[in-house]
Every structure is written in structure tokens, then in C-alpha cells.
Amino acid sequence: MKHDVLNASMEPKHQKHAALARPDLGEFGRHELGILGAPCGVIKDLAARLLPLLTPALRVAYIDADHAAGDEAADGGAGGADAILQAGAAAELTDKIHFRRLDLRRGMDKFIQPQWLNEQSLVLVNGNHFRARQQVVIIDPRKPLDKKLDRLTDVRLVLLSEGQTELPAVLRNHLPNAAEVPVLPLADTDAIAAWAQQWLREQQPPLRGLVLTGGRSQRMQQDKSRLRYHQREQREHAAALLAPLCQDVLISCRPDQAADVPAGLTALPDQFLDLGPMSGLLTAFRHDPNAAWLVVACDLPFLTEATLRHLVQHRHAGRVATAFQSPDNEFPEPLITIWEPRSYPVLLQFLALGYSCPRKALINSDIELLPAPAPQELRNVNTPAERAAAQQELGIR
Numbered sequence: 001m002k003h004d005v006l007n008a009s010m011e012p013k014h015q016k017h018a019a020l021a022r023p024d025l026g027e028f029g030r031h032e033l034g035i036l037g038a039p040c041g042v043i044k045d046l047a048a049r050l051l052p053l054l055t056p057a058l059r060v061a062y063i064d065a066d067h068a069a070g071d072e073a074a075d076g077g078a079g080g081a082d083a084i085l086q087a088g089a090a091a092e093l094t095d096k097i098h099f100r101r102l103d104l105r106r107g108m109d110k111f112i113q114p115q116w117l118n119e120q121s122l123v124l125v126n127g128n129h130f131r132a133r134q135q136v137v138i139i140d141p142r143k144p145l146d147k148k149l150d151r152l153t154d155v156r157l158v159l160l161s162e163g164q165t166e167l168p169a170v171l172r173n174h175l176p177n178a179a180e181v182p183v184l185p186l187a188d189t190d191a192i193a194a195w196a197q198q199w200l201r202e203q204q205p206p207l208r209g210l211v212l213t214g215g216r217s218q219r220m221q222q223d224k225s226r227l228r229y230h231q232r233e234q235r236e237h238a239a240a241l242l243a244p245l246c247q248d249v250l251i252s253c254r255p256d257q258a259a260d261v262p263a264g265l266t267a268l269p270d271q272f273l274d275l276g277p278m279s280g281l282l283t284a285f286r287h288d289p290n291a292a293w294l295v296v297a298c299d300l301p302f303l304t305e306a307t308l309r310h311l312v313q314h315r316h317a318g319r320v321a322t323a324f325q326s327p328d329n330e331f332p333e334p335l336i337t338i339w340e341p342r343s344y345p346v347l348l349q350f351l352a353l354g355y356s357c358p359r360k361a362l363i364n365s366d367i368e369l370l371p372a373p374a375p376q377e378l379r380n381v382n383t384p385a386e387r388a389a390a391q392q393e394l395g396i397r
Contacts, residue, residue, distance in 0.1 A: 023289040023341060026133035028063055028113050029123040030341065031203055033196070034132025036148060038140035038161065038186075040064070046138075046159075046186065047124045053193035058121035058200070058318045059366060065129040118345050119366055121318035122200060127151060137171065138186060139164045146170050157195060159186040204317040205341050208291045209242030209249035211235055212280045212335060213257065213298045214270050219382045220299075225253075227387065229301035229394055238296050239265055241305045245312050246294055250287075252280030277335055278347065278356045285344040292317065297335035301390050302377045311338060316368035320346055323362055327375035332367060334358035336378060 026032040035043045047062045054060050066080060073079025084092045085103055094101045117123055125132040128143075134154045137145065140161045145152070145168065152174060158167060158181055172178045184191050213225035213235050220227075225235040232240075239249045250268040251261050261267040270279040271286060277297070284293045294312065296303065315322045320343045323332035335358070343361070350361045372378055381390045 020286065021289055023114075023344065025114050026123075027110070027131050028125060029061070029117045029120055031121065031200060032123040032125055032132045032134065033156070034125040034127030034130065034135045034151070036127025036135060036137060036143075036151060037145055037159075038138035038143050040067075040126060040128055042138065042140065042161070042186075043126050043128065046192070049189040050124070050193050050196065053189065054122065054196060057197075057316075059119060061117055061120040061123045062126075063123060063130055064126040115345065118342055119320070122196070139168065139171075144170075145174075149174050155181055156199060157181065157192075158183045159192065160184070161186045200318060205290060205292045207246050207312065207315075207338065208284075208288065208293055209239070209246035210252050210268070210280060210284050210293045210295045211238040211242065211249065211298055212252045212277055212295060214252055214254045214280055215276070215298075220384065220387065224381070225298035227301075229390065229396060233262065234298045234301065236262055236265065238298055238300070238303070241303065241308055242294060242296060244305065245308055250284070252284065272351075275351070275356045277358055278351065281339060281358060282344075282347055282351070285339075285341070285347070289344050290341055292338055292340045294338050295335060297380065299380050299382060300336065300378070301381055301394065302379055303336070304374070304377055307372065307374055307377050308336075310373045311336070311370065314368070314370050319368045320365040321362055322368040322370065324372040324378060325369050327372060327378055331359060332362040332369055333372075333378055334362055337362070 024030065035046060044062075044064060051060060051062075069080035078086055081103070082092070085105060090105050092103045094103075123132075127135060127148075131151055134156050135152055136157045136159060137152065137155055138159045138161060141164075149170070152171075155175055158171070160166075160183060167178060167183070175181060182195060184195065211225075213223075215224065226233045228234070230237045235251055239251065242249045248266070251265050252268050252270065253261060254273075255269040258267040258269045268280075268283060268287060270283050272279045272282040275282070277295075281293070281295065284295075292315075294308070296308070311322060311324065315338050317340055319340065321332075321337050321339050323334065323337040325331070326333050337358075343365070346365055347358070347361055350357075355361070381387050
């Protein structure tokens, strides 16, 4: 049986642009909720009540508009812009000591918004002003819904303001699944926050496995992925460890290695070349930007499924990645890590700045860092001497 090879670079003839898989983003971010159906002050108050309950575990952004500033600008005023922007600056970055404020003259669009908000686990949007892919509807007689039905494309929650006891007929008729949408009191902040946290858990991206085998193995002087510590090649052993935890497992390799990947394993040849482990990571995200990738290097003969299962059980999908802390220092181990879809643009940004080190991306990002349950399993084997020592410890003759 011939092994499979995945190569996203194969394109139809005469295609002008590469057929790239695109991240599944909303208007502002991957996970967003547009809140509408009540006056803007009520929506902002709800966001303010929810934030203390959500932000201990999540990064949350709030999107709104400023009526007063817009009206002032329309009348020829400054529209809230300070003297620097009025003088013609395109942007002003102000260090407020406890936070930074960036004012831009550039308008928001579907390309720049995800860049600004990529590090957010959840984006709450004032749906009176902006559209969002999913919606939370507040039933409030001051804001009838009949003129906003076109914005109700995927309602996930209904909130009843004081005095309201049921969904209005216009909403019941509009929603095909009205009976299935949960309904909560607007005043019950704890219940709404619990619903939001559960909803995010249900949106958790699927987990795929990736075994990194594309290195040159210069210190070992032979291909590390083909060494045998457990009666089969390391690439096969690592794939077997990942298989129970992931929906599938791919073998990251150089293009010249693809033909030698054993039958039954699927090769994913690098499309970002000569970047070390970054090549495999970026190629995986190009192949599927909407999955999380559980990445394992091929030179970890002591690694067990139990340690990988611990990583998966403590996964924080709301962060850029979940990684183990190195047993040698305080830094994360980048090659036994769950990389969430949000890490794709982060890795590309580091590459654009001239850095190809995944660890540097982890150190400077919002990650979940875990102590390893068995630190000795994180040990790499890179040289013939280390290999001989490992074989002795593992009882291999």
C-alpha cells in the first residue's frame, strides 16, 4: 500500500492566485458575539458586567461606536481626535503606563480587524452599530427587532430584560430554531457568563497531530526520525502516540523525504523551506488554518501518551498555544505544544520580522504554560552519544 502525500501547492492549470485555505473568521475575530436589541448603554453595561467573570481565563475585546464624536465630526469638529491627529498624524501611540492607546486615521476593514484582534479569545460587539457572525439578542421594548432581522443570522442566546417573559412573535417567526435557543434573564450576569464560557468550549477547534521529521539531523549524522527505540521508526512511534488524541496525524517532512514515508502514514511536505521547525508549523496551518495542531518532534524517545494526554486535558483553546515548561529553564517547549489557529498569524508576523524560532513566538505570546508531569520525557536525543545513553536507559541492546 502506498503512503499518502498531502501537497497543497498543486493547483489547477491557469489559476492566477494560489488556492489557499482561508481562516474561518467573522467580522472581527474567530469567536465573536454581536449583542443587539437594546439601547447602546444597556449593551455596554452588559459587557462591563461580564468582563470581570470572563477575563480571568480569557482575553476579551469590546467593539462599539461613539455617536457624539461622529456627530461632532459631521458638524466640522475634531470628532474626538486630539491635537496630534488634527495636525495630520496618521497614528498616535500613547503609553498610558498601565495600558497603551493607539489612535489611527485608518478605517476598520475585514483585513485589518482580525490583525488587531487576533490575540482576543472573544470579541463582544455592539450589534446596534456592527454586524457579527453570531448574535445575542436582548428583548427590550425600547429597541424593536423588526428593523434588525437581517442582522439575526445566527442567534445563540436570547436575554429577557426586566418585565419581559417571552420571545416576541417577530423573533419566533424569524428564527427557524427558536425553541432551541437558550433564554436567560438580562440581569443574571453569572448565568450569561457561564453560557459564554460553555459556548466557547463548544467552539474549540479540532485537534490534528503533526510529527516533525524535516530536520537535517546533522548532529546525529543520520535521520533521527528513522531511528528505532521502540521496535519501529521514531516517526511511526510518535504518530502512534498522537493517534488516540487527534482526529488524524500527518508527518511533516522535506519534499525529498515524502516518498520514503512508511505506508499507512500521511506525508505533509514543507512548503515554507529552510526554516527549521517553523517550516512544518507554517505548512500545517497553510494546509488547515482552522485546526489546532498538536506538534511533536521526532527525537523524543522518552515521550509517552500519558504526557501528551495531560497536555490535551489541560489545553486552553482561548490562548495562542498550550505548552510545557522546559525542565531546564522557565521557557516553553515549542515542539511538544498545541498550537491554536490564532498562532498562525503570530508565527507569520515573527517570520516577517526575521525570526524563525517557534519558542520566541511562544515566549512573547499569550500562552498556557504547564509544568510537565514527567519532565524527563521532554528530553531530546540529538547526538550519537545521547542516542547510546538513551538506548541503555530504555534497555535496548
